[in-house]
Amino acid sequence: MSNREQTRKLVVLALLAGVSVVLVYFIRIPLIPLVPFLEYDPADIPIFIGALAYGPLAGVLLTVVVSVVQGLTVSAATGGLFYGIIMHIIATSTMVMVVCSVYRIRHTKSGAVLGLFLATLARGLVMLPANHFITPLFMGQPVEVVDSLLLPGILPFNLLVGTINSTVTFLVYKTVSRHVIHGEGWSKKSAPAESEA
Numbered sequence: 001m002s003n004r005e006q007t008r009k010l011v012v013l014a015l016l017a018g019v020s021v022v023l024v025y026f027i028r029i030p031l032i033p034l035v036p037f038l039e040y041d042p043a044d045i046p047i048f049i050g051a052l053a054y055g056p057l058a059g060v061l062l063t064v065v066v067s068v069v070q071g072l073t074v075s076a077a078t079g080g081l082f083y084g085i086i087m088h089i090i091a092t093s094t095m096v097m098v099v100c101s102v103y104r105i106r107h108t109k110s111g112a113v114l115g116l117f118l119a120t121l122a123r124g125l126v127m128l129p130a131n132h133f134i135t136p137l138f139m140g141q142p143v144e145v146v147d148s149l150l151l152p153g154i155l156p157f158n159l160l161v162g163t164i165n166s167t168v169t170f171l172v173y174k175t176v177s178r179h180v181i182h183g184e185g186w187s188k189k190s191a192p193a194e195s196e197a
Contacts, residue, residue: 012181013058016046020066025074031160034153037139040161043070044092048169051096052103052112053181059096063089083138087130094126095119095162109170116170120162127158 024043031040043066051059071085095116102115131154135146178184 008183009054009058013050013054013062015180016050017062017065017069020044020046020062021069021073024066024070028074032153032157035149035157038154038157040157040164042165042168043088044095044161044165045169045172047092047096048099048116048165049173049176049181051100052169052173053177055104056097056100059100060093063092063096067092083134086134087127090130091123091127091158095123095166098122099166109174112170112173116166120159120166123162124155124159128155 020043023045024041028039028041030036030038032038047059047062047066050062067085067088070088071081074084096119098119099112099115102118103111105111106114128150131146131150132143135141136143139146
């Protein structure tokens with residue numbers, strides 16, 4: 001990769017990180033009343049775009065940067081500094097690794113769909129033990145209380161968040177990739193349905 005390409009990549013990743021932080025600052029919505037301490041935000045969408053474009057390392061790097069900034073700003077105001085950072089890194093990094101693994105094997109739109117679907121399932125499964133072991137340490141609740149929320153609240157929340165962010169990512173990725181990552185003009189036609197996503 002040339003110096004110019006490397007610089008462009010760093011600029012795009014910085015842009016995606018900035019957009020992610022702005023999204024989490026302005027959009028935070030409790031989805032399931034049973035677990036009001038868990039809020040939906042669209043911060044993962046720019047992270048997934050960066051991961052699909054540049055690979056899992058870039059996606060994890062974006063995840064860590066956004067998680068730390070979010071923890072020091074938005075989550076700090078609610079007392080969830082380290083909890084928010086840790087849980088976001090685990091949940092989003094899991095999705096990044098899964099979707100990138102599938103997309104690397106099948107670099108098509110259907111591959112992206114399959115990768116995002118499996119990544120959402122992986123998030124739901126991984127966050128069950130993560131909440132079992134980590135949430136009681138930060139929420140001041142007994143493990144039994146947290147475990148009682150896993151299936152009726154925490155699992156549906158993570159599956160719903162993964163589904164929403166994966167769907168939006170799929171809908172906007174081609175356009176963002178073409179114009180932001182590759183810098184193509186708006187007049188160029190879209191590629192065929194099964195071309196590289």
